[in-house]
Amino acid sequence: MSLIATPQTMQFKPALQLKGGGVLQDYQLTYETYGELNAQKDNAVLICHALNASHHVAGTYEGVSKSEGWWDNMIGPGKPVDTQRFFVIGVNNPGSCFGSTGPMHTNPASGKIYGADFPVVTVEDWVDAQARLLDALGIDVLAAVMGGSLGGMQALSWSLQYPERVKHAVVIASAPNLNAENIAFNEVARRAIVTDPDFHDGHFYEHNLVPKRGLRIARMLGHITYLSDDVMNTKFGRMLQSGDDFKYSTLDIEFQIESYLRYQGDKFSEYFDANTYLLITRALDYFDPAKAYANDLTAALARAKAKFLLVSFTTDWRFAPSRSREIVQALISNKCDVSYAEIDAPHGHDAFLLDDKRYLNVVRSFFQQIQSSSGVRQ
Amino acid sequence: MSSLQVMQTLAAMVPYGSRVLDLGCGDGSLLSHLIKTRGCSGYGVEINDDNLVACIQRSVNVIQLNLDQGLSMFADQSFDVVLQIDTLQNLRNAETMLLETLRVGRMGIITFPNFAHWFNRWSVLAGRMPITRKLPYQWYDTPNIRVGTFADFQALANDNQLHIETSFGFADEKLVRWCPNLRATTAVFQLTAAPHRKL
Secondary structure (H helix, E strand, O other): OOOOOOEEEEEEOOOOOOOOOOOOOOOOOOEEEEEEOOEEEEEEEEEEOOOOOOOOOEEEOOOOOOOOOOOOOOOOOOOOEEHHHHHHHHEOOOOOOOOOOOOOOOOOOOOOOOHOOOOOHHHHHHHHHHHHHHHHHHOEEEEEEEEEEEHHHHHHHHHHOOHHHEEEEEEEEEOOOOOOOHHHHHHHHHHHOOOOOOOHOOOOHOOOOOOOOHHHHHHHHHHHHHOOHHOOOOOOOOOOOOOOOOOOOOOOEEHHHHHHHHHHHHHHHHHHOOOHHHHHHHHHOOOOOHHHHHHHHHHHHHOOEEEEEEEOOOOOOOOHHHHHHHHHHHHHHHHOOEEEEOOOOOOOOHHHOOHHHHHHHHHHHHHHHHHHOOOOOO | OOOOHHHHHHHOOOOOOOOOEOOOOOHHHHHHHHHHHHOOOEEEOOOHHHHHHHHHOOOOEEEOOOOOHHHOOOOOOOOOEEEOOHHHHHOOOOHHHHHHHHHEEEEEEEEEEEEOOOOHHHHHHHHOOOOOOOOOOOOOOOOOOOOHHHHHHHHHHHHHOOEEEEEEEOOOOEOOOOOHHHHHEEEEEEEEEOOOOOO
């Protein structure tokens, strides 16, 4: 059974006060929903996206081939998050570049394109924006909030910002904050973008330019960190792009991995916004719920009331299992309900988007149990 | 260890309303039984993927961990009861885990196959490692890497200054109180840290 997705947009007049001191005036959120909200309005599941994803979580667009949502293997009719039972919401976060108000939109205060003037947004701000969307949809309590990577941070933050509104939180391949190495990767990516001569201090739109070189490098770097050493060796090894002999050239593509990374970089630079990349990597850097509690994660999570599922992947070195275990440990110290799966998968951080039977089974079982325990009806 | 009678006997040793950590919780049936019938709460720890899914399906909290990596995730004395039901014999660091059990829990309930059961003794005397309902493996493929007896465990508990509150055995599903080292296929110990012992 195929699912046809239809993006929708909602306008918000009241200003959204941001954690960093900024304000978002008169903004819009683009979202999609799948399945039916039941009469009790207790079967809603919110999906939070990571760096380069969007509200288009599942299904395809009518008449558009290869337009599957980014988590289409996880969400849909009969899938682990079953849209025949749950009302699933995907929402694009403000600051992103897929429809919700972002740096490429006009700043109502100045009448000019935001560009670099778009206010810094945080995970907490996104959660606040998502909560307003739920208010508008008439949903008080989520059966579950779910996300991977940066999306997992939003799911965790939901359980802390709105503990009464979240029954279950599914936090996949995530972390309680970024470590120095992770921030370092983000900084290299940001420098690649900012030092691209086409960046023009973030106001490249008015020059009709896109800092593609910077975006390409940022994406290439990111891609390396989303894969594991093993997977890269299996997929590419030392295979050459053409023939068996070296060309002895410093500029030509020699190895297949180079070609792959360049392809990924080119593709990304065609559709992703440079200011969005800066904003979202910064949101990643800033997320740290324990900071306000003298770095005591247990104290920070004391407010959580949801029942949790955490999943990590053994070869994920960007969001390593040890980081998920920190969250699990803090939840256990708070006597929260939590289950934790550490999936022995070879694919690195990317594993959270891939088809691993054990992983999908864990999520499927958790959602079946949500359905039976809370008596969610269709 | 799946029979209802064994489960009920073990469950009866867990005080009502206890916070329980079940190390090697399998499919979560004992923990689920404790939650439903004795008002308990807590977590299972399990390494096997299929068992993990079975626990989640029962709505039992389960943490996927290799017990050989220790219990550092759990704070001192954070559980009323720590269960090690037929887990000890699979652990590389069985003694450390025993101490960890009583660091994390105020009480430990430990069961394991008793290799001194008369049939096992007879089998070894006859020159072959035993294969029984309780020990269904060949010597070369058994996950039971710690081969101990009821009496051995008493000595280990004493060496570590652990207090044995209760001990008995099961012969398959039947309770064995008299001469368990010879007559029990499964050894059962209820332990607490001796009061003078520094944890």
